Structures are given as C-alpha cells and as structure tokens.
Amino acid sequence: MDEASFDNLYQTSFNRLVAQIYAMCGNLTEAQDCVQEAFIRAWDKRKKLDQAQSPEAWVRTVAYRLAVSxxxxxxKAYRDPDRAVESPVSREPNPDRVALDRALAQISPxxxxxxxxxxxxxxTVAEIAQEVGAPAGTVKARLSRGRAALAPFLTDTAEVRHA
Incomplete structure (x- = not known):
C-alpha cells in the first residue's frame, strides 16, 4: 500500500472505525485513541498491508485489541469520569442512540x-468469523443470543422502566 492509498484509507474509514470501536467499548475518547494508535501501527506496516485482505479490518482488529488491553x-481503577473535567458535549445525544449504548453495555463483550x-x-458472518477468529456457527450463535439479550432493553417499556 502506497502513501496515497493509506491516506485514502484513513480519510474514508477513521470516523466509521471510531463509531464501531465506541460501540464495542462504550468510551468515545478511548475509541478515538485506539483507532488513532491502530492507524499509527498500520502506517508502519503499510507496505505489507494488502488491499485485498481488507486493511480496514486489520485496523479495526488492532483498535479493538488496544481497547480491550x-x-x-x-x-481496577475504573470510575465514572469527573463531570467537572469532562469536555462539554456540543449537541444533545439522540435518545435512540443512548438507549442502544445502554443496551449494548448490558450484553457480553x-x-x-x-x-x-x-x-x-x-x-457478513464469514467476514466476522475471520476477523474475530471464531467459527461461523459461533458468530451466528453470538448474533442470535446478542439480539435476544438486547431485545428487552430496546422496547418502549424498557425505556419507561429505566427512566
């Protein structure tokens, strides 16, 4: 991958990858940092990254592993961020997105x-299986069980219960 291809990869996928890692880890700042670090590592390996093998998936996997690490x-030191130090949010979050983030936090990683x-x-299921290193059947089971686990948190009555 040459520099121009890498720049294009960065420009077209950075925000999408941040959103995906954020959905996985639940912390926007952490997601941004992890994706940025993953791109730094990808830059060092850019000559070995093959367009046919989805460099975006490689960056996403590295970012996810960084977030988990x-x-x-x-x-042990995890605690809620200090609201006095936290940067102000420029717009109100979408209530559906808040409900989805809360629901995702309730299911297994x-x-x-x-x-x-x-x-x-x-x-696709096959692409996910390759990325996470699990058989396609396992991915299908996780999708099915995850959807079932999310369902109670994403109904109108669930919002009333948690409000």
Whole structure:
C-alpha cells in the first residue's frame, strides 16, 4: 500500500472505525485513541498491508485489541469520569442512540462485538468469523443470543422502566 492509498484509507474509514470501536467499548475518547494508535501501527506496516485482505479490518482488529488491553489495565481503577473535567458535549445525544449504548453495555463483550461488526460495519458472518477468529456457527450463535439479550432493553417499556 502506497502513501496515497493509506491516506485514502484513513480519510474514508477513521470516523466509521471510531463509531464501531465506541460501540464495542462504550468510551468515545478511548475509541478515538485506539483507532488513532491502530492507524499509527498500520502506517508502519503499510507496505505489507494488502488491499485485498481488507486493511480496514486489520485496523479495526488492532483498535479493538488496544481497547480491550487498556480496559484490562485500568479496570481496577475504573470510575465514572469527573463531570467537572469532562469536555462539554456540543449537541444533545439522540435518545435512540443512548438507549442502544445502554443496551449494548448490558450484553457480553463477544456478543457486542459481533453485533457491532454485523449491524454497524455491515460485515457478513464469514467476514466476522475471520476477523474475530471464531467459527461461523459461533458468530451466528453470538448474533442470535446478542439480539435476544438486547431485545428487552430496546422496547418502549424498557425505556419507561429505566427512566
């Protein structure tokens, strides 16, 4: 991959990858940092990245692994961010997106990952299986169980219960 191809990859996929990693880990700042770090690593390997083998999937996998690694290192010290230090949000979040983020936080990381890859990244079951290193049957089971686990959190009555 030459520099122009890499620049194009970065420009066309950065925001999409941040959204996907955010949906997987639940922290926008962490998602941005992990995707940026993944692109830095991809830059160092750009001559080995093959367009046919989906460099975007490679970057997404690296970013996801970075997010998991950071979470593991920080989980004992994890606490809610200080609202006084937190940067102000420029617009109101979409209520549906808030409900979806809350619902995704309630299911297992494996189910969350395949749901995000399938529904946000529009990957097929086979592509997800290759990316996560699991058999297609396992991916299908995680999708099915994840959807079933999400359902109670995404109904109108669930919003009333959690409000």
């Amino acid at each position: 950071r979470w593991r290192k920080n989980r 494996e189910q969350r990952r395949v749901i995000v890859l399938h529904h946000f990244a529009d990957l």
